[in-house]
Amino acid sequence: MLKKITEDIFYLGVNDRQKHRFENLWPLPYGVSYNSYLIVDEKTVLMDTVDVCYADLFFHKIEEALNGRPLDYLVLNHMEPDHAGSIRLLRRQYPDVQIVGNSKTFGMLAGYHGITDGLHEVKEGDTLALGRHTLSFYMAPMVHWPEVMMTYDQTDKVLFSADAFGTFGTLDGAVIDADMNTDHYWEEMKRYYANIVGKYGSPVQKALQKLSGLDVQTICSLHGPVWREHKDKAIAIYDQLSRYEGEEGVVIIFGSMYGHTEQMAETVAHSLAESGVKNIVIHDVSKSHASYILRDVFKYKGVMIGSPTYSNQLFPEVEAVLSKIQVREVKNRLFGYFGSFSWAGAAVKRLTAFAEQMKWEVVGEPVEQKQGMSPDDQAKCVALGKEMAMRMKKI
Ligand SMILES: Cc1cc2nc3c(=O)[nH]c(=O)nc-3n(C[C@H](O)[C@H](O)[C@H](O)COP(=O)(O)O)c2cc1C
Ligand SMILES: [Fe+2]
Ligand SMILES: [Fe+2]
The missing domain is CATH 3.40.50.360 (Flavodoxin domain)
Structure with a gap:
């Protein structure tokens, strides 16, 4: 049974309870989730993939959500292999999928996966019409890799924020913050930030300023809960940490x-x-x-x-x-x-x-x-x- 974030957006992420250390460095006492989302409109759009170890489970979820429809687009907000790892296999499964990213994304896509065709390049502020939904793209370089971008669904007011606002910790049943006890995620969000994003305070500040003009109702990060009820708290934590305010x-x-x-x-x-x-x-x-x-x-x-x-x-x-x-x-x-x-x-x-x-x-x-x-x-x-x-x- 798949969880929906909004009427047209499915959650297709997976939990990793096996890895001892994220990036082979950071202990995972609560595990970690790799989040991916599917928008089903006149066009179908997958937002990022998951760690390749979970590709099989992930592909089953995609198939179920598509329910016989073709996959039109794959949007790549981040090329780190915990999200980009399944791209090559996905392309084999869905040869006609158009891959949406920026010029830096495509350099990495060629380097990691040898994929150089079927690409749809986007720049700052570009939009992509899907039918009822329209997506717009915002570059967030060095949060925490150079190719990182965020995608905003203007229709449902959902921000796909890449790693930003993510936390360690699997999703134990519920996916949306309002449906769960979020207590233990906040310290893990800070640990994720300090260790993985911490060096990039000023790029995070730039990204936050860029996003401040958007009416964001839901944040779909690549790790941990979907933020809706507590989205302001998640943003405030990022703001405080990226200003190095203790x-x-x-x-x-x-x-x-x-x-x-x-x-x-x-x-x-x-x-x-x-x-x-x-x-x-x-x-x-x-x-x-x-x-x-x-x-x-x-x-x-x-x-x-x-x-x-x-x-x-x-x-x-x-x-x-x-x-x-x-x-x-x-x-x-x-x-x-x-x-x-x-x-x-x-x-x-x-x-x-x-x-x-x-x-x-x-x-x-x-x-x-x-x-x-x-x-x-x-x-x-x-x-x-x-x-x-x-x-x-x-x-
Ligand atoms: C392997 C080792 C190397 C040490 N090297 C130095 C040193 O280079 N200079 C020094 O003054 N004391 C040195 N000491 C002594 C310690 O700094 C000192 O015993 C200190 O009080 C130890 O504090 P501790 O009880 O918190 O471990 C060394 C001690 C050990 C065990
Ligand atoms: Fe990352
Ligand atoms: Fe990540």
Whole structure:
């Protein structure tokens, strides 16, 4: 039984509960869905495909929805293989299907699938009449690939938004947000954004501005629920994250071999709490997957990092997290830091350099602890937490 989004639009997506890591990188505790949609009008139009592992199931759904009709168009909003993977097989199944995309899409279509004919090229603002429905196309380059575009159905006021507004998490029964409990999707939307889209804040802002002129009633993303009741919340999350605007709260990230740096992190956290900060998240880099750490770096205004000195450098997993933050060019964070050593400290120096590179505002005095925590070290950690809490109240 196929689910309809509107009278003429079918949901044809699939759930992936098998993959352990999305892009072979990001853990999938709730799985992920690859969404595809079919508009049935005088012309029939498929919006994107799914991961090739699910092609067989997907083709059965297409056949059922078409109910004997030919497939006229395939619109490609995004060429990443989690959506574009089934194109070559689809073309074999439906040799007459016209493939709709922009010039960058077609470069990738030739490169991945060797398809160079039966193409219908669209540019910014172009329209495609289907009968009752008319589609218009908006380029969204670097959200998060160069060929990305969004398609707007003027008739039903539905936006096919590519990966934007997508979340990890399978669709467990319902497809439309109003028909389900959406609680767990929001954190997963932020984790998806931080890790996959996070570097491209300014292209996301440009795309949001472009879309602000459209009357969007429903958002059909390529992953996760169809947004209707909560569409404004989804847009607000994208707006906030792409402006690198953190909410009140502090993420404390530390590495520790024997617990001394961890003790510093605990002391700082305790002090933050005593000073009235409620949103405090502590991540041990050896326990938390980096994707959750990055989510919280995008989420909170305050970032505090602690590391022991390890072979004259940072604890390796802390260094790896710094690199991931740097790649994403996270802006405007309040930064506090601390480190430990036994004979020649290097951790705090490296964190100072990181703060300069990121142009983050350093809050309080960095604490550098030699060996065990002395009463003086403890007092400095308490002071650091207090300073951060006070600065946080001014945001
Ligand atoms: C493999 C290893 C390498 C280390 N390298 C350094 C170093 O280069 N310089 C230094 O001062 N301390 C070094 N240390 C000592 C730690 O920085 C120090 O014991 C610190 O207190 C450990 O903090 P932790 O208890 O949070 O793991 C090293 C320790 C280990 C186990
Ligand atoms: Fe993608
Ligand atoms: Fe995707």
